[in-house]
Structures are given as C-alpha cells and as structure tokens.
Amino acid sequence: MNIKQTLLATCLLAASANALAATTADLKVTGKVVPASCDVTIGTGAPLDLGDIQVSALESDPTKPTPMPNATLPYNITCTGPVAISTSWVDNQEADGTYPAAGNNLFSLGKDAADAPIGHLWIQHGGGASVVVTGNGTETHANVLASPDGITWVDSQYGQASKIHMNSFAPAGATTPAAYTTYSGTFTLKPQIAPVDTLDLSTSLNINANATMELNYL
Numbered sequence: 001m002n003i004k005q006t007l008l009a010t011c012l013l014a015a016s017a018n019a020l021a022a023t024t025a026d027l028k029v030t031g032k033v034v035p036a037s038c039d040v041t042i043g044t045g046a047p048l049d050l051g052d053i054q055v056s057a058l059e060s061d062p063t064k065p066t067p068m069p070n071a072t073l074p075y076n077i078t079c080t081g082p083v084a085i086s087t088s089w090v091d092n093q094e095a096d097g098t099y100p101a102a103g104n105n106l107f108s109l110g111k112d113a114a115d116a117p118i119g120h121l122w123i124q125h126g127g128g129a130s131v132v133v134t135g136n137g138t139e140t141h142a143n144v145l146a147s148p149d150g151i152t153w154v155d156s157q158y159g160q161a162s163k164i165h166m167n168s169f170a171p172a173g174a175t176t177p178a179a180y181t182t183y184s185g186t187f188t189l190k191p192q193i194a195p196v197d198t199l200d201l202s203t204s205l206n207i208n209a210n211a212t213m214e215l216n217y218l
Contacts, residue, residue, distance in 0.1 A: 036081035040215055042187070043073040050191065055201055062197035065099065065119065071189040077215065082135055082179040084218040086150060088166040089123070092210040099194035104164045109191060110208035114200040121209045122190040125159030131169060131185035135178070142169040145177060150218070153177065161187075161213070168218065177218050 048071055059066040077085065093108035097117035100106070106120035125131060125144045133142045144159035145168045153175045156167060168177035191207070199205065 035217060036079045036083040038077050038079040038083065038085060038215060038217075040075070040077050040213065042075045042213065048073060048189065050207060053193070053207075055196075058193060058196050061195075063195050065195050066193040068191040068193060071191070073187045073189065075185060075187055075213075077183040079181050082181050084168065084177040084179040085183070086147070086166040086168040086177065086216045086218055087161075088214045088216065089161045089163055090212045090214065091163055092212060093208060094163075096208075099192075099198065105160045105162050107161075107163075107209055107211050109193075110206060112200040112205050113203050116198055116200065117194060118199065118205050118207060119191065119193040121211075122192070123161035123211070124188040124190065125156075125161075125167070126185045126188060130159070131183055133169060133180040133184075134182040135180045141172070142178065142180065142183075143172050143174075144168075145170055145175060150216075161211075166216070 050068065050071065053068070057066075079085075089107075091107045093110055096108045096111040098106040098108050098120040099117045100120070101117070103120065105122060107123065109118040109121055111117055130141045130143055133140060144156040145153040146156035146162070146165045147153045147168065148165050150166060153168060153170070155175060159167070161167070169180065169183060170176055170178045191209070193199075193205075
C-alpha cells in the first residue's frame with residue numbers, strides 16, 4: 001500500500017512539472033549589424049590602349065616632353081547604403097620612375113630599354129573636380145576633397161589623384177566628407193612622353209601604366 005502511494009505521488013509530481021514546462025518557451029533573435037559595403041568598377045577592367053604612337057609624332061624639340069591626347073575612363077562606386085568614403089592610389093610601376101622625377105601626382109608609364117622613364121600619367125576626377133553622387137535617392141554633384149591624413153580636408157581644385165593624399169567627396173562649399181550611396185564620374189587620363197633626348201628609341205617603347213585605386217570607409 002505504501003509503495004502504491006509513493007508511486008502515485010511521484011507520478012503526480014512529474015505531471016505537475018511537465019505542465020509547468022509546457023507553459024514556457026524561449027524566443028531567440030540573432031543577426032549582425034554590418035557597415036555598408038561598396039563595389040568599385042573602373043571602365044571595363046581591360047587595359048586602356050593608347051595605340052601605336054609614331055616617333056615622328058613626338059615633340060620636334062628633343063628637349064621638350066610630348067603631351068599625348070587625353071583619354072577618359074568611367075568609374076562607379078556603388079554602396080549598400082549611405083557611407084562616407086575616401087580613395088587613395090598606389091602606383092604599381094613606381095619603381096620604373098616618371099619624367100619629371102618629382103611629382104606625387106605623377107604615375108609611371110614604364111621605362112625604356114636603357115631603364116629611363118618613358119614619361120608620366122596624370123589622373124583627374126573629371127574635368128571640374130566634381131562627381132555625380134546619390135544620397136537618399138536624390139542625385140546631385142559633390143566636390144572632390146583632398147587630405148594627407150584623413151583628418152584635415154580641403155577642396156581639391158583639380159580633383160587629381162595622388163600617391164600621398166587621399167580623396168573624398170562633399171557638397172559644394174563643404175570640407176567634411178559626406179555619406180552617399182553611389183559615386184560615379186569619369187577619370188581624365190593625361191599621358192606625357194619624356195623628351196626624346198632622354199629616351200632610347202632604338203627599340204619600341206612599351207607604355208605600361210598600372211595604378212590601383214583603394215577605397216576606405218570613413
């Protein structure tokens with residue numbers, strides 16, 4: 001008899017515990033807060049071919065460089081949300097040098113058979129240091145800023161790319177980088193060939209400019 005009572009009490013306790021557990025449940029929420037990210041494209045990704053340049057087309061004064069016709073390349077920066085960015089540049093051919101040698105805004109065109117620099121390339125954001133941007137669904141224009149450290153920004157008069165400065169974008173008259181969802185414009189490329197008296201023209205000069213634009217989130 002006592003055994004039966006004990007078993008009954010145990011069963012009643014188990015039933016009571018099960019009833020209590022059935023009235024509760026956990027709700028869990030997971031996820032991540034991530035910053036906006038951006039995709040960058042320049043042109044089609046294929047090299048820009050300047051074609052064959054005849055020696056006879058170079059500056060007749062052997063002591064003067066030859067400015068070549070400007071070329072253009074479109075670029076687009078598309079972000080998942082409004083974000084302030086900066087861009088910086090690396091000259092992947094810097095070891096080949098430029099003519100003239102001094103110039104933080106000059107990118108190498110490669111070197112000749114005698115290891116002399118072929119010239120330089122100048123890269124500019126469009127013709128007026130302005131780019132088309134989209135913020136909150138509204139398209140407008142932003143000016144190009146320049147900074148040596150990412151802290152102090154000034155208006156970049158020409159919007160030129162630099163190996164020591166970074167660029168960002170802000171409304172006209174402002175010098176604090178603003179957040180946009182898209183940035184689009186056209187790079188104007190200005191190649192210049194070194195004076196012929198500095199070059200080895202016994203063989204073809206193979207122009208080989210190679211620069212990387214790096215994007216940073218501010």
